[in-house]
Amino acid sequence: MLVKRPPLFLYVTLAVSVGYFISAVGLGAPVSESGLTPSFFPILVGGAAIVFSSILILQKIRTEPKEPGASGPRNFTHLWVVLAIFIYIIAFKPAGYFISSGIFVFVLVVLFSSFEKLLQKAVISVAIVVIAYVMFQQLFGVRLPTLWG
Amino acid sequence: MDFILLVISSSTLLLDPLNLTYVVMGFVIGTIFAAIPGLTATLAMALLLPVTYTLSVETALMASASIYMAGMCGGSITAVTINIPGAPSSMMTALDGYPMQQKGKGALALGHAALGSMFGGALGALLLIAVAPFVAEVSLLVKTTGKFSLLAFAIVVVVIAQRGRIPQAGLAACIGLMLATIGLDAMEPITRFTYGYSNLTAGIDLMPVIIGTFAIAEVLIQASSTNDIAAATAAAEKVRIRRRDFLPPLSEIRKIGFVCYLKSSLIGYFVGTLPGAGGSMGSFLAYTEAVRTSSEPETFGKGNPKGIAASESANNAVCGGAMVPMLTFGIPGDPITAIMLGVLVINGIQPGPQLMSDQAGLIAPMLATLLFSAVVLIPLTLYLIGPYFIRIVSVRKDVLYAVITILAVVGSYVSTYSTFQMFMALGMGVLAFHLRRNGFPVITMLLGYILGPNLEEFLRRSLALSNGDPTTFLTNPDSLFFVLLTLVFIYFLVIKKPGKKLAAVPPN
Numbered sequence: 001m002l003v004k005r006p007p008l009f010l011y012v013t014l015a016v017s018v019g020y021f022i023s024a025v026g027l028g029a030p031v032s033e034s035g036l037t038p039s040f041f042p043i044l045v046g047g048a049a050i051v052f053s054s055i056l057i058l059q060k061i062r063t064e065p066k067e068p069g070a071s072g073p074r075n076f077t078h079l080w081v082v083l084a085i086f087i088y089i090i091a092f093k094p095a096g097y098f099i100s101s102g103i104f105v106f107v108l109v110v111l112f113s114s115f116e117k118l119l120q121k122a123v124i125s126v127a128i129v130v131i132a133y134v135m136f137q138q139l140f141g142v143r144l145p146t147l148w149g
Numbered sequence: 150m151d152f153i154l155l156v157i158s159s160s161t162l163l164l165d166p167l168n169l170t171y172v173v174m175g176f177v178i179g180t181i182f183a184a185i186p187g188l189t190a191t192l193a194m195a196l197l198l199p200v201t202y203t204l205s206v207e208t209a210l211m212a213s214a215s216i217y218m219a220g221m222c223g224g225s226i227t228a229v230t231i232n233i234p235g236a237p238s239s240m241m242t243a244l245d246g247y248p249m250q251q252k253g254k255g256a257l258a259l260g261h262a263a264l265g266s267m268f269g270g271a272l273g274a275l276l277l278i279a280v281a282p283f284v285a286e287v288s289l290l291v292k293t294t295g296k297f298s299l300l301a302f303a304i305v306v307v308v309i310a311q312r313g314r315i316p317q318a319g320l321a322a323c324i325g326l327m328l329a330t331i332g333l334d335a336m337e338p339i340t341r342f343t344y345g346y347s348n349l350t351a352g353i354d355l356m357p358v359i360i361g362t363f364a365i366a367e368v369l370i371q372a373s374s375t376n377d378i379a380a381a382t383a384a385a386e387k388v389r390i391r392r393r394d395f396l397p398p399l400s401e402i403r404k405i406g407f408v409c410y411l412k413s414s415l416i417g418y419f420v421g422t423l424p425g426a427g428g429s430m431g432s433f434l435a436y437t438e439a440v441r442t443s444s445e446p447e448t449f450g451k452g453n454p455k456g457i458a459a460s461e462s463a464n465n466a467v468c469g470g471a472m473v474p475m476l477t478f479g480i481p482g483d484p485i486t487a488i489m490l491g492v493l494v495i496n497g498i499q500p501g502p503q504l505m506s507d508q509a510g511l512i513a514p515m516l517a518t519l520l521f522s523a524v525v526l527i528p529l530t531l532y533l534i535g536p537y538f539i540r541i542v543s544v545r546k547d548v549l550y551a552v553i554t555i556l557a558v559v560g561s562y563v564s565t566y567s568t569f570q571m572f573m574a575l576g577m578g579v580l581a582f583h584l585r586r587n588g589f590p591v592i593t594m595l596l597g598y599i600l601g602p603n604l605e606e607f608l609r610r611s612l613a614l615s616n617g618d619p620t621t622f623l624t625n626p627d628s629l630f631f632v633l634l635t636l637v638f639i640y641f642l643v644i645k646k647p648g649k650k651l652a653a654v655p656p657n
Contacts, residue, residue: 007587009583009586009587010587013320013324017323017327020327020342023341023342024341027339027341031617034613035609035612035613035617036608036609036612036613036617037337038334038336038337038339038341040609041326041330041604041605041608041609042327042330042341042342045323045326045327045330046323046327048319048323049320049323049324049327052316052317052319052320052323053320055316056316056317056320059316075372075373075374076373077372077373078369078370078372078373078582080372081368081369081372081554082369082575082578082579085365085554085558085575085578086575088558089558089568089571089572089575090568092562092568092571093568097559101555101559104555105551105554105555108547108550108551108554108555109547109548109551110547111372111547112371112372112546112547112550112551113545113546113547121547124548125551128548128551128552128555129555132552132555132556132559136559136563140200140202140203140563141203142202142203142563143566144559
């Protein structure tokens with residue numbers, strides 16, 4: 001018999017809820033002589049989150065499993081996008097706005113299309129970065145980091 | 150009456166070139182974002198948020214109002230022309246709009262959609278202007294215990310309104326409440342859940358939460374999507390629309406009838422005042438009412454302009470309704486009003502009962518803009534750039550998502566000039582992406598995050614005032630009212646479940 005495996009996300013939310021609840025309990029007693037303490041509300045919320053996570057996991061286990069392959073083709077571009085954003089943020093201040101943003105936008109354009117017409121995409125990326133710079137720095141007075149100065 | 154005069158006098162702010170530019174730009178951008186399937190006016194609002202740091206509060210709120218109005222009617226463009234609603238609120242418009250398009254009357258369907266949007270948007274704005282001051286006065290009567298019960302009511306209603314996925318909504322609300330508890334405690338000098346990380350002492354900033362939830366998560370959703378958008382683009386390229394075909398003949402407007410416009414707008418307005426209901430629910434109820442009261446119900450779904458008029462009048466009237474709880478109680482009804490609330494908070498303005506009495510001058514221009522957008526910008530935009538609207542769908546998606554991503558990530562840097570906020574936005578984006586992919590409504594998370602601090606504070610204050618007696622929530626009349634209201638909603642939405650048709654309405 002096939003048993004439906006709940007998504008990993010539900011286990012993660014359950015683990016986070018349990019961790020949050022334990023941290024909330026660690027804040028001290030929920031009620032003192034002066035009334036409710038800072039731990040009362042988080043204990044309540046953490047407890048509710050554990051209940052909801054458990055219900056969802058049980059629901060998923062009890063539902064009928066889908067036929068294998070019914071979910072269609074999978075796409076992992078979003079993982080590359082997350083990685084690109086992460087590296088961009090790390091490089092943002094040390095490399096400055098122009099270099100980091102230029103490479104970042106080019107990578108995104110390629111990720112959302114294909115590995116073709118790279119020169120055209122590079123030109124588009126530069127244009128986007130310059131327009132965004134004008135918008136933020138010149139129009140809205142936001143100081144963006146530069147490599148020098 | 151004073152407030153109405155204030156709104157009228159604040160209309161002069163629209164004559165200021167800078168304000169007018171932002172209002173018109175906001176409307177056009179809102180329309181474009183609502184028209185492109187996969188993008189939403191909420192995303193446009195999220196991208197606007199960092200910009201509000203450099204604008205005056207009035208200008209930022211005016212631009213927000215025009216985006217909101219545009220977002221509700223923009224979705225009808227692709228709903229009518231290629232049968233893909235650009236926004237969930239235009240789902241019902243597609244039912245009659247697309248059959249009209251197939252009969253070669255696409256422009257006329259868009260004209261009816263614009264007329265309905267104009268009527269509903271204007272009536273919603275007028276009702277808001279007339280009603281909000283009274284609601285604000287009444288809201289001043291609500292004391293601490295009542296405020297807790299009201300906030301609890303809002304969260305409970307948003308959760309139970311998520312038909313068929315209440316546990317997901319409940320967990321999402323809990324996640325929002327958890328995020329809200331991070332940082333300094335509101336009543337005692339104790340930090341919670343910071344784990345020694347000083348950047349978290351002040352709590353999680355609203356800006357990265359909104360940008361992450363609506364902009365970065367949307368980009369990740371699109372990146373992971375396997376949908377073939379080329380088909381939509383190809384379909385859009387075949388559509389030809391002429392400007393002269395937009396104007397609906399008077400005979401058809403008479404056939405639809407003033408009562409249909411009025412009733413649909415009122416339905417939309419009242420649905421808008423309920424937290425979490427939104428434009429899709431408003432247009433659905435108005436559409437079903439139009440079918441129910443029609444002498445020829447069999448013509449609906451086959452190109453009846455009355456269906457378009459009902460749907461579009463209602464979803465635009467939602468704008469006015471949703472602002473009532475946001476302005477008077479600080480409770481956002483949908484993601485866009487949540488971001489508007491963010492605009493107020495970022496500018497140091499505390500939304501709530503005092504807002505309408507103490508800072509009505511800041512709010513009045515926004516309401517004037519809402520009316521201006523409905524009466525002037527909807528028909529003008531349609532007539533001037535209507536024939537080119539459908540070309541919007543053909544825009545290069547790689548360039549579009551790259552632009553959105555850089556605006557979102559750099560935008561989250563603006564508030565504190567710290568890369569920490571950028572990481573927070575990314576973290577929130579990843580969280581919201583997984584929530585959405587697993588069927589969790591992110592609006593409940595956002596509402597939990599926004600209302601969490603006040604919910605906790607009012608709970609603790611109420612119990613402190615009553616020496617820890619929880620019956621205080623039942624013995625105070627204002628609190629009892631909201632407790633009973635919560636029970637009524639639980640009865641109608643959970644115990645006595647709504648009909649199958651209502652359950653089929655997709656959430657916003």
